Amino acid sequence: MQAVRVPRPATVPSRSATPAWSRDLLVFLAFITPNVVSLCVFSYWPMLRNLWLSFTYWDMIAPEPLWIGLDNWIEVLTSATFWTVLRNTLVFTVGSVVITIMIALGLSLLLNQKRRGRNLVRAAMFAPAILPGSAIALVWTFLLAPYYGLISQGATALGMPMTRWQNDPFWAMPTVILVVIWKSTGYDAVIFLAGLQGIPRELYEAARVDGANAWQRFVNVTVPGLSPVAFFLTVTSILSSFQAFDVIRVMTGGGPVYATTTLIYQVYSEAFVGFNAGRAATYATILFGLMLAITVVQIRMVEKRVTYE
């Protein structure tokens, strides 16, 4: 001990020789530990637990899950329900994401012009994005109510037959998609708008000077300038559409007969309606795998773009 203490004064100038990080290490650990522990307990551990549970049968009442190997996976992947649910998820995602992005792009082009009232429109369009999905689902359930709902009255006035939009096996999915589009278009438009405003004005000037007309300027300046934003929006919208739950829960409850049951909805209903933890975990793992695949593709494409530039 003493031998260590004695040379201490001599090492004072060499304070920089003991790496700076050893002093910072404690601070570093203190600063990151709460967050790392939270993420481990409520993000990483649950994924491992999902994977493990997917090899078990458990009604969440029995004291222990029962190991059944690959039974859940075989049962799920060979069931008609899984393929219906997967198709619903893809229809819901493609429908809501593609249409939302198209409308949002058009809207952002309008909002980018110096027109009177554009700030009002921007705020009004954005508002649904910050409201609870359940409240918006209720608003639309009221608008779509058969006979006395505003939309049904309009449809009748146009000579359409009376439709129970949310309870109709064909219309339920388009209805849910439409509500999600209504909710998210303003958000996407605002992000497109920021992208538009980030395109240097000189590019437009240059194109104009070179004799490009409005359409050519759109194709040659706006589209390439917006493509990073469009890519970002597409990926984040796909991921968030996989997580869309509240609108479906309130408007259709996944029905009629699985017509609007998406993967996330199936996870919920297997776990908290059917009390089949093993099957819910199997669906959750599949959903996670799908989202991971999309994220990896995104990262790959971003890397490619960076290296090409």
Next chain:
Amino acid sequence: MNSVTFASPSRIAPKSTDLPRTTSHLWAARLAGALAAYLGLGLALVIVGIPTYWVIIGALKTNREIYTVPSTWWPPNPAWSNFPAAWAAAPFTRMYLNSITVTLVSTTLKLVNATFCAYAFAYLQVPGRNLIFMFILGALMIPEEVTVLPNYLTVASLGYVNSVTGLILPTIGSAFGTFFLRQHFLSLPREVIEAARVDGAGHLQILWHVVLPLSRPVLATLILLTAVARWNDFLWPLVVTSKDTMRTLPVGIFFLFTQEGTTEWGVVLAGTIIVIAPIIALFIVVQRHLVEGIASGAVKG
């Protein structure tokens, strides 16, 4: 740039001969463009406005008016009684308190986690730092929705079902916030932080007196984003609560609807407005900042 300015005179010159015709064409095109633009903006306003208006007047209609076809666009005798009826049909006072508590505590803890963590990754040189940062970023790929069942099991085993703690606990880790703040911290001028270090300031002092004051707009954006997400959260509060008195507002109005159903729309719509109104009020105040913050965050990130 130079080539552009050189090219311009020669290209514009020949065109200027047929100037009158072009300008009249241009004028007509401008008018058509303006008309189309206002038509589009007007349509957007109508598509958002009509449902909103319809819900507001719906909440002021009596049952008889709601189920009468064709509907009136203005209730002759506004049925204000729908609001007290809604307030009595569900424990709104309690649900408001739950929503406020959960949003405040969860947002605060998440932000504290994100701030300290982001500071550590931005300013503390520690070997293996990047590896740990990748680990935190990895959590971005695990959405709450996928972890809902195991988290329910964890929270249930801790005895926190139907409690505010249970509502908050799984939401306090921050992957996005850490990433978002670290990006911003790295953009701050290093000299300022170095100067504070030389003056003998500790990390907590630097964080509190130097870094945070320089980060106010970014923090405000992150707080708003987090708070809105927490306030609107649906799946987790739905799963982890079974008592009326423990519900948050978004789940509470869903149960108000399942309870009153389509026979008491006036009450359900009044309840919906009770839930939406404060958010809209807040939105009107912070609208500019929120919209611009989200836009700049998305485009830069």
